[in-house]
Amino acid sequence: MTNLAMEKNKNRSALAKRSLQKMINNKLGMIGAIIVVIMSLMSIMAPLLTSFDPGATDMAMINQAPGGGHIFGTDSIGRDLFARLLYGGRISIFIGLVSALSTSFIGTVLGLTAGYFRGKIDSVLVRMSEIIQTVPMIILVMVLVTIIGPGVKNMILVFSFTGWMTVFRIVRNEVLRIREETYIEVNKAFGISDSSIMFGQILPNTLSPIIVATTINVAFFILQETELSFLGLGVPTNISTWGTIINAAKNLTVIEHQWWLWIIPGAVISLFIMSVNFFGDALRDVLDPKN
Numbered sequence: 001m002t003n004l005a006m007e008k009n010k011n012r013s014a015l016a017k018r019s020l021q022k023m024i025n026n027k028l029g030m031i032g033a034i035i036v037v038i039m040s041l042m043s044i045m046a047p048l049l050t051s052f053d054p055g056a057t058d059m060a061m062i063n064q065a066p067g068g069g070h071i072f073g074t075d076s077i078g079r080d081l082f083a084r085l086l087y088g089g090r091i092s093i094f095i096g097l098v099s100a101l102s103t104s105f106i107g108t109v110l111g112l113t114a115g116y117f118r119g120k121i122d123s124v125l126v127r128m129s130e131i132i133q134t135v136p137m138i139i140l141v142m143v144l145v146t147i148i149g150p151g152v153k154n155m156i157l158v159f160s161f162t163g164w165m166t167v168f169r170i171v172r173n174e175v176l177r178i179r180e181e182t183y184i185e186v187n188k189a190f191g192i193s194d195s196s197i198m199f200g201q202i203l204p205n206t207l208s209p210i211i212v213a214t215t216i217n218v219a220f221f222i223l224q225e226t227e228l229s230f231l232g233l234g235v236p237t238n239i240s241t242w243g244t245i246i247n248a249a250k251n252l253t254v255i256e257h258q259w260w261l262w263i264i265p266g267a268v269i270s271l272f273i274m275s276v277n278f279f280g281d282a283l284r285d286v287l288d289p290k291n
């Protein structure tokens with residue numbers, strides 16, 4: 001029994017080393033991971049990187065181009081753009097991360113339930129997901145945000161309600177396949193409870209696609225927050241997020257004469273989202289047992 005346990009530990013160690021080597025060999029994935037970590041840490045350590053208050057106005061420094069004391073310049077009411085991007089990243093990344101985790105939790109629980117029990121439960125949950133998906137997500141999100149109002153908590157609630165279907169489908173399909181395996185039938189024959197089988201036996205075998213979907217959803221929800229805040233339907237404009245920063249730069253005069261107010265935020269948002277997607281693609285390749 002000891003030798004068997006040792007053999008399992010060796011196999012796990014070898015698999016972990018192989019997965020790590022595959023991740024290291026994926027250059028885009030590693031670059032994406034490094035950029036995500038650096039940008040996240042910069043947002044977390046914003047007070048150490050800038051002395052400016054993201055909401056403080058300075059009428060003597062209106063529309064200052066990058067340089068001098070303001071490395072990314074200032075906006076139309078004298079707020080420091082660098083500080084706004086750092087502090088805004090905190091909220092935007094927080095919204096993306098919490099929304100992705102909550103949708104993964106909801107989708108996983110519902111997917112496990114639907115795939116394991118099948119029958120009427122499966123039919124109801126599948127129809128529910130299909131009904132929600134018949135409406136374009138951006139329109140559904142806009143309607144719900146308009147009804148319950150803007151705000152960080154409300155956006156997370158809306159994203160959680162509208163974004164669980166992808167993980168639900170992934171988990172359901174995996175459960176439908178795994179529940180037919182011999183070891184699942186053996187567990188049932190020994191009288192092991194359904195919840196123990198679902199969460200103890202089946203769930204661990206579905207974690208890889210869930211992790212990949214969650215990672216990619218972080219970027220998706222950050223982009224959703226940016227779109228809604230740009231339209232004035234997301235976070236209130238007095239709160240710095242990447243979306244509200246872009247919202248403040250949609251004036252034609254700004255586009256023509258204050259290029260730094262939309263090019264720099266756009267570049268920051270694009271870089272972070274692309275980096276998350278590169279990292280997510282690398283994770284998918286690493287965790288795919290076929291590779």
